[in-house]
Amino acid sequence: MKNENVFLAQIEKNQLFVAPGRKAGDSVCxxxxHYKSEMLRVRSQEWCDEYLNLPEVAIVINAVCERILPQFHLLENADELKSNPLLCIDSQAHYYQLVSSMKNSFISDFAKFDAQTTGIVSALNNTRLDFFSNIPYEQMIQIRTSNENVNIEFRKNLRELVNTLPTTKIDDLAHVSSEVCAYVEASVSKHKKEVETIKAKYKTKHTQTAIIGTASLAVAIYPVLAPFITGLGLMATGGKYINDKLEERNELKQASHSLMGVISLAKSK
Structure with missing residues (x-):
């Protein structure tokens, strides 16, 4: 084979050669x-004599084909069932992702999807955002149906973020992922500050109500103070506290049910 070193370098760069029981990221060497060791353990002596004595490039090609070919059958079943498989073995999930990415790139070219959309979708698969899996299915439905404007705004902000990156960096998925993850984490922090602002606002209101209530109680105990403290009443004070508490509860509930509220809760788990 011509340019054998270049070929093996590309195999290593794109993590196409993953030995059984190993995770993606090993060098070809x-x-x-690990591949030879595993084959000697699980394959027949005849098979090993035939295939493990081939040139290194031939062994790599055969090994990659062995791992990729079954993935097309899995992908076909996933398409027919309109579902995504759950793979618990890292190497199998890695190869399925490679095949899926290849298919998606063809679809993107055919449908003329832009690089920003591809970058965002890939970025949202970053392990830093694994906490998204903590969001209950019911809440996903609720977000989709009742917070459509928020969803549109979130997607708009993500797209604007990626659009600010130079085109060359959009192709660098690691860079895009880092930027998107940082944006999501910053949005979660902003949401938490907004929640604390709501709590602080109503804490001030509750304190003022408590002061008024104390003055009203003083009038009740010492009627002589009534001329100095007027327009106050325990009933009115209690009503104001209940009303403020209900408003506070409603605002906090709306905040927790918002998109960032749900994501923030998922991140805290």
Whole structure:
């Protein structure tokens, strides 16, 4: 094979050669050692004599084909059932993601999807955002149905964020992922500050109500103070406290049910 070193470098760069029982990221050399060791353990002596004595490039090509070919059958079933498989073995999930990405790139070219959309979708799969999986399915439905304007705003902000990146960096998914993750985390922090602002606002109101209530109680105990403290009443004070408490509860509930509220709760789990 011509340019054998270039070929193996691309195999390593794109993490196409993953030995059984290993995670993506090994060099070709390390992956080869684990691959041969595993094949000697699980394959027949005849198979090993035939395939493990081939040139290194041939062994790599055969190993990659062995791992990728079954993925197309899995992808076909996923398409027919309109579902996504749940893969618990890291290497299998890695190869399925590679095949899916290849298919999605063809669809993107056909449907003329822009690079920003591809970058955002890939970024949202970053492990820093794994906490998204903590969001209950019911809340996802609620967000989708009752917070449509918020969802549109969130998507708009993500797109504007990615649009500010140079085109060359949009192709660098690691860079896009970092920027999107930072934006989501900053939005969660902003939401938490807004919640604290709501609590602080009503804490001040409750304190003022408590002061008024104390003055009203003083009048009740010492009627002689009535000329100095007028327009006050325990009933009115109690009513104001209840009303403020209900308003506070409503604002906090709206905040917790918002998109960022749900994401913030998922992140805290």
């Amino acid at each position: 390390v992956a080869m050692e």
